[in-house]
Amino acid sequence: MLLAHLYRWPDKMQPQEYHKAAPALRPGTSFRNQSSGDFEQQASLLSGWNQDYVQLSSGAFKGYVTELHVQGMHLFHEFTSQSLFQHGQLPESVIAIGVPLALQNAGIFCGAPSSTQSLHVFSGRNGFEFYSPTGLLMAGIALERQELLAYMGEAGEQQLSRVCRDSHLLRMPESQLTPLRELMTGAFDMLRSNPALIHQPVAMQSLKHHVLQQVAAVLAGETSDAHATSAASKCWNMLGESRQFVQQHYDSPISVADLCQHLDISRRSLQYSFQHYLHTNPVAYLRAERLNGVRRMLKTANSVTEAAAHWGFWHFGHFSQEYKKMFGELPSTTFKRLRSLN
Template identity: 45%
Template sequence: MTLGQSSACAGTCPPAGMAATLSSVITHDVDEQAALLRGWNQSYAQLSAGVFNGSISETSFSGIHLFVEQTDNELFQTGVLPSNLCAVGVPVRFAGTANFCGAATAGEALHVFSGRDGFEFHTPCGSVMGGIVVDIDDLAASFGDDEQQAVFPTLREAHLRRANPKSTSALRQMILGAFDVLNNSPQLIDDAAHGRAMKGALVSTLAQALTDEQPDTGPSIAPAKRWLIVATARGLVMDHPDTPMNVADLCRAIGISRRNLQYCFQDVLGISPAAFLKIVRLNGARRAIKTAKSVTDAATTWGFWHFGRFASDYRAMFGELPSETYRRFHGSGIATS
């Protein structure tokens, strides 16, 4: 693992076998800030008066790159990414209205930075943007063939992308949660299994957010077959009780699109496949807590990266905090790492 200053591959997706990195940099120069996301070919122009203040936190692991960028000044940004990457930003905070590729936004939409002609971005003072950069081939693996045909043509140009607020929020929380986990437990960045699980969850969540914009054409699966599909999905999950699965894993295994899997689960169980998997992961985390060294280890093993949300969901499901479960099985030892 590399800690401290950003590496030469920062801002792009390093090969899956390359050493993982985690860094945080504070800047007082607008050009230095623009250069931090290497490979983006960015140029920043400061529009508001005063000393420039900015920062960026970055991490790269398992062929994926995450960042959180903060700028205190009003800026006009331009950039263009390599054609093999998909880069999507999720606003964390806007202190006013921004304009992305000609469209006004108050921070409620996804920002697709990648695309053949690059992007233009006018940001207000006090902006915080989270982002994920993933190889196009890795993203494609999270879609069925029909979804690729529907989604990928829409990613050819940088644009402001409307998505379901829940999906946007989930992606934002997962990006921020990843930094929380790695900053609190930096040893996890060198854990290949954790890296693969985190990458799978992030790419699956991104794919869901990108799919939300596509038109709803309605299910084309007979009711009896919907029941069989749900039974197959449940069987896959239950046959691998110690392996966290995501929606993309189920779609690939069954050979079905996300949208049709959603229809099947809603019709048969009354919940989404993501909600079903979350329940399974909560139960898996509860089992793991009984023997794990810490709640953190158990939570991250089962794909929970936002500890505050994990504790809340865990208490809602089991009537106690994960730390309380830990202490019942481990005595009064430290519940978190």
Template identity: 35%
Template structure:
């Protein structure tokens, strides 16, 4: 049984699908753009479920099975997959290695999948365009992520980082499931994609387990970076800017931008950007008709986590975004015509 929010169409902004099956072979065929073959190894009735969302350069999926299965196949060409178990009952093998709940499993597009699952498995995964992800890692974090991963198939992550990634991906998937139409907004797709990339990089670590040294720069250099960043923000005040946009425009890493803002303004650049975007939402809500959805306005400014958005908005302006929307509508109705 399959449910889809959008057709599998290259021109569609997004797609959401949920497939349930009682046969391992059918289950293997339910994941889009993967070529897979599943063979059930343990005795008993098979039940499986795949929930997936596609947008931009990213495929997020959650897959659950209740029997020991051997999985073989390949992901789509040019991709890199990262998976992290939500639940694993029993021992499993991935490409010849034992893994546990805090392991990140990775697979490069074109490489052969060789996975013997535990008796019960519930796993979250992201498959992304490898070049886009690598470019993001280089531009924002100054990291050669493919060199860091090398030939690893199982990446050990500290429990706290693994749990953060697990929680983040589950929240992202549930957000899209609740309101998939919000992915029609390019700003939300962009913000969510970059948030996913950032979460993956945090879970992988910096590649050598050592603290990265603070970049050496003069106070004048840091001041120039902050001035250029603020100029760019002002010039694009009517659009949702991301940290990746700033890093690309200024040709600096996130870390350099972070230290520059802290040293010059004693302010976090992420917080500065969030404040700008919140003000953008507020302007839009004050000008919008009452029938306009707050969620759509927030998504158009790149806010994908709506509960966090509402809390940040109230903390900034002392009222909920829905109150701003209603007040704006009442104010316009009260203005005499002519």
């Protein structure tokens, strides 16, 4: 796993400590929808997932999370308009999976190409890493491990430990994914049209029972395709090294030539990998990384100028235009908004 390459963890919380800080699944029942115009705020909407987002595509961010908590089970739909690097980790006692309902391009999940035909296993000892594409609508399910085991038969413990040891992607036949996808879309459609259902214990218990059955069936019949993921895994390694290199040299702008030399690959190979897997080019990627660095620093910097200079932007007019194109607002607006929250 490349979590350490893709994100520098806060000094006070290392990856292995996440399960200590993460709250358990909620015991009660609730149904709510939360929208967001900020990708960092979006990352915090799913409680207990310990997520961090970095925006890579340009434009104002729009997102929402519609979620249902039922007696220790968490179902949700999450929409994100821009492409992101997502990082997170769940408690060891929670099994979480997801399936894309809609997306504009393929993504990369833990080194494997992601599509609507993929089952995402978010659980795992080292956390998950996800390059999520633009216009992604993800359906997710988080369950208590012990409850799921009751639905998996005698070999359940061994199977669940194997499948959910590390976060990864599973190739699934359409016949296996369709029932799960239909359950996740149908249940939310019914709850939107008839919210009173959440106050009916029999209905909620029935829904929980069906979800547990579907998840158990899917994980019991899991398959994988190592050949299909090998090329994407190599690209994912390269991206991790690229991010680490950029973050270590924030005081001196990194060029495409610098990146090629560091990775020991040709410019053509670098261009192909970024275009094929991230749907962008290396120049735009490097600029996005530096702009995200500025945005993070605006939380603690004394001024916008200080943050811009720290990340190598020395033409303030050009920087402001690039920042607004990337995030949909001027850096001064972000700075004032973040200050007002402190």
